[in-house]
Amino acid sequence: MNGRLGKWVGDHIVLLVGLLVLLYMFMPIFIVVLMSFNDPASKNSYSFDGFTWHNWLNPCEPIGMCDAVTLSIRIGFLATIGATALGTLMAFALVRHRFKGRSVANIFTFLPMASPEIVMGSSLLALFVSAGFAGTLGFWTILIAHIMFCLSFVVVTVKARLAGLDPRLEQAAMDLYANEWQTFWRVTFPLVFPGILAAALLSFSLSFDDFIITNLNSGQEVTFPMYVWGAAQRGIPPQINVIGSVMFFLALFLVISSEVFQRRRARVTA
Amino acid sequence: MSTAAAPVGPAEAVAAPAPEERKRGWTGYLLLAPAMLWLLVFFIIPMVSLVSTSLYDPSGSLETGYSMTGHIANYVDTLSEYSKQFIRSIIYAGIATLACLLLGYPLAYAIAFKAGRWKNLMLVAVIAPFFTSFLIRTLSWQLILGDQAWVADILRGIGLLGEEGHLMATPLAVVTGITYNFLPFMVLPLYASLEKIDPRLHEAGADLYASPFTTFRKVTVPLSMPGVVAGTLLTFIPAAGDYINAQLLGNPQTTMIGNVIQNLFDGGSYPEAAALSVTLMAAIVVMVLVYINRAGTEELV
Numbered sequence: 381m382n383g384r385l386g387k388w389v390g391d392h393i394v395l396l397v398g399l400l401v402l403l404y405m406f407m408p409i410f411i412v413v414l415m416s417f418n419d420p421a422s423k424n425s426y427s428f429d430g431f432t433w434h435n436w437l438n439p440c441e442p443i444g445m446c447d448a449v450t451l452s453i454r455i456g457f458l459a460t461i462g463a464t465a466l467g468t469l470m471a472f473a474l475v476r477h478r479f480k481g482r483s484v485a486n487i488f489t490f491l492p493m494a495s496p497e498i499v500m501g502s503s504l505l506a507l508f509v510s511a512g513f514a515g516t517l518g519f520w521t522i523l524i525a526h527i528m529f530c531l532s533f534v535v536v537t538v539k540a541r542l543a544g545l546d547p548r549l550e551q552a553a554m555d556l557y558a559n560e561w562q563t564f565w566r567v568t569f570p571l572v573f574p575g576i577l578a579a580a581l582l583s584f585s586l587s588f589d590d591f592i593i594t595n596l597n598s599g600q601e602v603t604f605p606m607y608v609w610g611a612a613q614r615g616i617p618p619q620i621n622v623i624g625s626v627m628f629f630l631a632l633f634l635v636i637s638s639e640v641f642q643r644r645r646a647r648v649t650a
Numbered sequence: 651m652s653t654a655a656a657p658v659g660p661a662e663a664v665a666a667p668a669p670e671e672r673k674r675g676w677t678g679y680l681l682l683a684p685a686m687l688w689l690l691v692f693f694i695i696p697m698v699s700l701v702s703t704s705l706y707d708p709s710g711s712l713e714t715g716y717s718m719t720g721h722i723a724n725y726v727d728t729l730s731e732y733s734k735q736f737i738r739s740i741i742y743a744g745i746a747t748l749a750c751l752l753l754g755y756p757l758a759y760a761i762a763f764k765a766g767r768w769k770n771l772m773l774v775a776v777i778a779p780f781f782t783s784f785l786i787r788t789l790s791w792q793l794i795l796g797d798q799a800w801v802a803d804i805l806r807g808i809g810l811l812g813e814e815g816h817l818m819a820t821p822l823a824v825v826t827g828i829t830y831n832f833l834p835f836m837v838l839p840l841y842a843s844l845e846k847i848d849p850r851l852h853e854a855g856a857d858l859y860a861s862p863f864t865t866f867r868k869v870t871v872p873l874s875m876p877g878v879v880a881g882t883l884l885t886f887i888p889a890a891g892d893y894i895n896a897q898l899l900g901n902p903q904t905t906m907i908g909n910v911i912q913n914l915f916d917g918g919s920y921p922e923a924a925a926l927s928v929t930l931m932a933a934i935v936v937m938v939l940v941y942i943n944r945a946g947t948e949e950l951v
Binding site for chain 2: 402407466485511588620
């Protein structure tokens with residue numbers, strides 16, 4: 381019996397360790413969801429003092445928080461469109477086209493991912509200041525910065541999807557007298573679309589979540605992460621955890637439903 | 651937030667057109683131009699302007715303007731003043747990277763080989779915590795590591811933490827936070843390279859009388875090296891420049907170089923801040939090059 385138990389543990393030890401690590405990763409999420417129902421006894425309370433629905437029913441109660449969320453959504457949305465468009469075009473060029481300077485293009489995409497945020501943020505600030513925009517830092521400078529750091533992630537994501545595409549599907553379409561335009565919109569684009577969608581979701585969450593680069597280039601504007609940062613010094617309203625929980629469940633819902641959708645489609649086509 | 655933090659993904663899969671099948675002509679350049687232009691104007695040129703800002707005369711200010719005096723002394727001054735924070739950043743980031751590797755490897759291994767039908771669910775679980783804000787998650791560590799929380803109670807109970815000991819506002823808290831925040835950047839590339847290993851190689855190892863541990867050491871580890879290299883870089887680089895964990899979970903004795911740079915910018919000392927930023931970037935580039943050279947892999951992008 382003992383031997384069998386030992387073998388079972390031996391077989392599953394890696395899985396158990398893996399699950400423990402996952403637990404470590406989820407611990408703060410439990411806290412965020414729990415604290416979204418907290419009824420804090422004081423402004424600087426660090427413990428769960430009592431259960432209430434109040435925070436969920438009055439999410440915009442803390443002054444300025446919902447404005448910050450709205451600003452972050454607006455920037456996230458525009459940055460996603462910009463980065464996804466530019467990045468997708470670049471990914472197509474990298475996978476499908478011949479040109480001189482391929483390695484330069486690869487280095488260009490890799491570098492922003494390999495630079496610490498504080499360096500990217502401070503160099504953009506240096507550019508804006510020396511170009512005389514020190515007084516006009518705000519919405520547009522944040523947007524420019526966000527498109528810049530999302531771009532590389534879009535290129536990498538779409539490139540991976542495009543590289544995994546069987547070129548014979550397009551050749552088949554051409555054999556069936558589809559012209560290049562039709563082949564692209566009827567065959568290539570639908571097949572690459574999941575990659576583009578993943579890249580867009582990633583861009584939005586990167587943009588919505590960014591603090592270090594935004595903080596340097598935002599002027600007087602306050603995005604949601606900047607609001608949280610400010611609140612961390614003054615005492616955190618529990619509504620911040622409501623926004624955190626909503627973000628979490630919304631994203632989880634999107635990911636799981638796309639997974640289910642793809643499985644169902646795979647079953648239909650199979 | 652980091653699904654694509656795996657640039658080691660199936661970048662060049664089998665089905666990709668061979669280079670000679672790629673289309674020629676101007677279309678490639680046209681597709682490439684907008685993104686390249688954006689990166690040139692808002693990534694490369696800013697780097698140049700950062701370097702030039704770092705050489706301004708530090709006696710200027712935003713209002714009066716700076717004069718370009720080639721003030722190399724900025725580098726010497728800031729390095730001698732903030733060397734402690736600089737070294738601390740490298741050490742914290744190094745420890746956190748090592749911790750991420752130790753935690754991330756079993757998790758990535760379990761997902762790749764042991765999870766079976768739960769594989770996709772576990773992958774979603776790796777990235778799921780990152781759907782909520784970085785700052786909010788870091789703030790919730792303040793609670794987990796707080797003096798009244800059960801973690802501190804347990805550690806006091808088993809004597810690992812003195813009666814008066816704290817977890818919050820210690821170097822340990824900062825490193826825990828960094829490890830936590832950058833763990834998916836380690837797990838995803840590790841998973842990507844482990845997943846490519848044919849499980850039959852494990853059986854072959856066992857058939858040749860290798861113990862599971864020997865098989866792991868001689869087969870799995872070498873084959874997963876590209877993932878290890880990519881993962882450690884993707885963890886170490888952002889960790890070295892981070893200041894959020896040091897600010898929210900640390901104390902004045904745990905400030906990192908990111909805090910210093912941000913504070914100098916806030917205080918209007920642009921040339922000094924720029925000089926430190928350039929130094930950080932240069933240090934990282936040198937370390938990365940040495941590391942890649944040692945690890946002997948170029949399969950990064």
